[in-house]
Amino acid sequence: MTKSSKRHYLFGPVVSRRLKLSLGIDPVPFKTCSLDCVYCELGKTTDKVVKRQSFVPPREIIGEMIQFLRTGNRPDYITISGSGEPTLHLDLEEIIQEVKKITSIPLAVITNSTLLSDPRVRGALKSADIVLPSLDAVSPEAFARVNRPHSSLRVDQIISGLQQFREEFSGEIWLEILLIRGINDTPEEVELLREVALSLHPDRIQLNTVARPGTESSALPLVDEHLQELKEFFGPPAEVIAGSRHSSAKVQSGPVEERILETASRRPVTAEEIAAGMGLEMKEAEKALNRLLEEGKINLKQHGEKGYWIAKNK
Numbered sequence: 563m564t565k566s567s568k569r570h571y572l573f574g575p576v577v578s579r580r581l582k583l584s585l586g587i588d589p590v591p592f593k594t595c596s597l598d599c600v601y602c603e604l605g606k607t608t609d610k611v612v613k614r615q616s617f618v619p620p621r622e623i624i625g626e627m628i629q630f631l632r633t634g635n636r637p638d639y640i641t642i643s644g645s646g647e648p649t650l651h652l653d654l655e656e657i658i659q660e661v662k663k664i665t666s667i668p669l670a671v672i673t674n675s676t677l678l679s680d681p682r683v684r685g686a687l688k689s690a691d692i693v694l695p696s697l698d699a700v701s702p703e704a705f706a707r708v709n710r711p712h713s714s715l716r717v718d719q720i721i722s723g724l725q726q727f728r729e730e731f732s733g734e735i736w737l738e739i740l741l742i743r744g745i746n747d748t749p750e751e752v753e754l755l756r757e758v759a760l761s762l763h764p765d766r767i768q769l770n771t772v773a774r775p776g777t778e779s780s781a782l783p784l785v786d787e788h789l790q791e792l793k794e795f796f797g798p799p800a801e802v803i804a805g806s807r808h809s810s811a812k813v814q815s816g817p818v819e820e821r822i823l824e825t826a827s828r829r830p831v832t833a834e835e836i837a838a839g840m841g842l843e844m845k846e847a848e849k850a851l852n853r854l855l856e857e858g859k860i861n862l863k864q865h866g867e868k869g870y871w872i873a874k875n876k
């Protein structure tokens with residue numbers, strides 16, 4: 563890829579359990595978000611905002627998309643997500659509509675739901691094929707502890723926004739609930755979450771837990787058995803997923819080490835994910851990771867049974 567075709571807003575494609583092979587669009591600056599979730603794998607929120615802004619002109623994103631589509635690559639999904647809350651982009655509607663004009667690849671949006679009470683945000687999402695909103699708590703106490711929201715946000719208003727969105731949106735809704743041991747997995751909170759989740763009639767309820775090192779080391783995952791029990795408790799359409807909420811690892815062309823550092827500076831990644839996302843053999847990925855480790859450019863952090871690579875500039 564020449565310098566002029568370097569991508570700034572597109573990432574991947576990367577493989578994720580939820581969206582298979584997915585090309586990411588990142589329309590907001592790093593860690594610009596209305597929440598500061600304790601489990602956020604991107605680190606602490608640096609710009610906690612609720613005011614929508616035109617962070618980047620849609621034409622720049624579409625320009626990169628046109629270049630990508632010219633390569634003949636065809637991911638399973640195009641996913642608007644990235645390293646902050648994408649509905650904070652004021653021109654989200656235009657971005658979605660322009661992408662839909664130039665490709666038939668299904669378009670998904672991952673959102674933290676906080677702005678869905680705004681009819682303009684719900685309207686912006688109407689052309690998406692799938693929206694993946696999250697809701698990790700119903701009680702204000704758990705909401706504050708898990709999501710550390712912007713001071714203007716109230717969880718009951720977010721739930722109302724989700725309800726209105728369900729009524730208006732004709733595409734699929736995959737509701738994600740991320741559970742943290744000892745914080746939002748109490749029987750009372752889980753009962754409330756189930757009640758609200760079922761009332762939204764989502765096409766899927768995706769139960770997740772802390773899959774990789776988050777902002778706070780105190781954010782611990784639920785064990786598999788507990789997640790499976792909760793899946794039964796929620797009933798269909800619940801499923802257990804385990805993986806990254808923000809699945810768009812930034813992958814640029816260029817030397818392997820450079821691409822790995824790009825990816826590992828966005829979020830902690832396993833060697834398997836590096837290999838799959840970049841189309842490398844495992845051995846090749848491991849060699850490059852070890853080189854970076856020797857050069858002091860990357861760290862390896864153990865989380866549960868897995869090792870996660872994190873670039874030092876993070």
Ligand code: SF4
Pocket residue numbers: 595596597598599601602603604607645646647674807
């Ligand atoms: S997990 Fe998502 S919603 Fe939560 S702080 Fe990180 S970017 Fe924001």
